[in-house]
Amino acid sequence: MNDAGCAEQTRERLIEAAREVFSEHGFQGATVREICRRADANVAAVNYHFGSKDGLLAEALNFNQLKAMQAANLAATSCAEQRLRLFIRDFMLMLLDENSASRQCRMMARELADPTPALDKIAREAIAPLHEHLGALVDAITGGTLDDAERRRCVFSILGQCTFYYHGEPVLQRLYPELRFRRDEIEATAAHIADFSLAALAARKSA
Amino acid sequence: MNDAGCAEQTRERLIEAAREVFSEHGFQGATVREICRRADANVAAVNYHFGSKDGLLAEALNFNQLKAMQAANLAATSCAEQRLRLFIRDFMLMLLDENSASRQCRMMARELADPTPALDKIAREAIAPLHEHLGALVDAITGGTLDDAERRRCVFSILGQCTFYYHGEPVLQRLYPELRFRRDEIEATAAHIADFSLAALAARKSA
DNA sequence: TTTACTTTCAAACAAGCGTTTGATATGTTG
DNA sequence: CAACATATCAAACGCTTGTTTGAAAGTAAA
Numbered sequence: 340m341n342d343a344g345c346a347e348q349t350r351e352r353l354i355e356a357a358r359e360v361f362s363e364h365g366f367q368g369a370t371v372r373e374i375c376r377r378a379d380a381n382v383a384a385v386n387y388h389f390g391s392k393d394g395l396l397a398e399a400l401n402f403n404q405l406k407a408m409q410a411a412n413l414a415a416t417s418c419a420e421q422r423l424r425l426f427i428r429d430f431m432l433m434l435l436d437e438n439s440a441s442r443q444c445r446m447m448a449r450e451l452a453d454p455t456p457a458l459d460k461i462a463r464e465a466i467a468p469l470h471e472h473l474g475a476l477v478d479a480i481t482g483g484t485l486d487d488a489e490r491r492r493c494v495f496s497i498l499g500q501c502t503f504y505y506h507g508e509p510v511l512q513r514l515y516p517e518l519r520f521r522r523d524e525i526e527a528t529a530a531h532i533a534d535f536s537l538a539a540l541a542a543r544k545s546a
Numbered sequence: 547m548n549d550a551g552c553a554e555q556t557r558e559r560l561i562e563a564a565r566e567v568f569s570e571h572g573f574q575g576a577t578v579r580e581i582c583r584r585a586d587a588n589v590a591a592v593n594y595h596f597g598s599k600d601g602l603l604a605e606a607l608n609f610n611q612l613k614a615m616q617a618a619n620l621a622a623t624s625c626a627e628q629r630l631r632l633f634i635r636d637f638m639l640m641l642l643d644e645n646s647a648s649r650q651c652r653m654m655a656r657e658l659a660d661p662t663p664a665l666d667k668i669a670r671e672a673i674a675p676l677h678e679h680l681g682a683l684v685d686a687i688t689g690g691t692l693d694d695a696e697r698r699r700c701v702f703s704i705l706g707q708c709t710f711y712y713h714g715e716p717v718l719q720r721l722y723p724e725l726r727f728r729r730d731e732i733e734a735t736a737a738h739i740a741d742f743s744l745a746a747l748a749a750r751k752s753a
Numbered sequence: 754t755t756t757a758c759t760t761t762c763a764a765a766c767a768a769g770c771g772t773t774t775g776a777t778a779t780g781t782t783g
Numbered sequence: 784c785a786a787c788a789t790a791t792c793a794a795a796c797g798c799t800t801g802t803t804t805g806a807a808a809g810t811a812a813a
Contacts, residue, residue, distance in 0.1 A: 349790080367574065370771085371770080371772085372769090372770085380791085383772080383791075383792070384791075386771080386773075388790095458720070462717050462720040488734075493742070495714075496710075499707040499714075500707060503702055503706025510668075515698075527695075528699065531703070534749075538745060539741075539743070539746040541749070542749075556760080577799085578801060590761075590763090590802080590804090592802090593803075594761080595760095598801080598802080
């Protein structure tokens, strides 16, 4: 063991600080020095404990909340339509609610447009299951009448509506300064996206 | 005047190269040296002609194509539904078609998630009119039955579906390597988004 | 030609980055 | 105790970044 830090604690503090900084500034924009400053650790600590900034990112990635969301949604006994509603709500809260413990997931969204060494892992372990889950929901709602390309496009339409609020936040804040994403606004937005998407899927079903 | 460069030509080459590099790597990711290399100019040329990298970005921004798109759409005599179809098609081609002369617009999309000194100008001069144009279309399609918040959310739903393919491209390439956004695929995608959105708006109308 | 102005260029600058080093202190093990 | 491994730290390294400098080359006006 060591002094006050008590060994393993520095590692944990670094991971937590990394999740903060990565989610705020993205991988490129985040600096090792800033992470260490927030973790009250020396600059060399990152390379000592994780080998590199890349290694820290890999350790900081955590898909547990996303997996838990999907598991809970699968376990729900509601109909497919209602499960889509719930899923969109949970997903939007994860993306937008400042108070939720979702920093480790927001890190992902940050990197989507700007590949990092960890994007392969993110795509494989987090986003692919997300697409599959939504694809199954779309199939259940439309009665399995869509071919692969159509189902995929429907999944993209739903995800696109959700992630728009995340990616476009800086612009939305400028254009609509009065728009604040408090919990009730997030839920209303999620309800809109669910309504919008279910109406569109219902049209697919009858067609 | 000067030697071969003929004065003003260096400025123009720098702007053109800047549009290329900014649209490929974003403002942060782009380097002055890379821009000057492509423009066959000295590193100091950017600061001589534009004062700074920021100044170059401001000069390189160009919303003409976006404005032309909206003007053409306004001039169309079709019904609102058809005009939304056309608009989504044009917008998607602008965002995704490598062969179109749309680099100056793709620069914008790059910056949306990562504010730069020029984001205020982009939001004010390019994105706000875009939102207004789509809002008017949504109003025409739904018969003006929506309140401000609902209309805005419908606009966001449409824009979100479109920009998803742009922002998520690196991930989509990893998950669906066979997916190539050639012109026909872009048009099919645009048709899907229009179908999806019009079905959802039709449900709003009757409600 | 001389003078003044514009433009280009190689070189350097200061700052920030991720990373490495070598010393130092601490705890564990023989 | 001595020997060893672990963890931290200040300092520096090597590199890249945007920017600045001062000289050189060209053109234009006096």
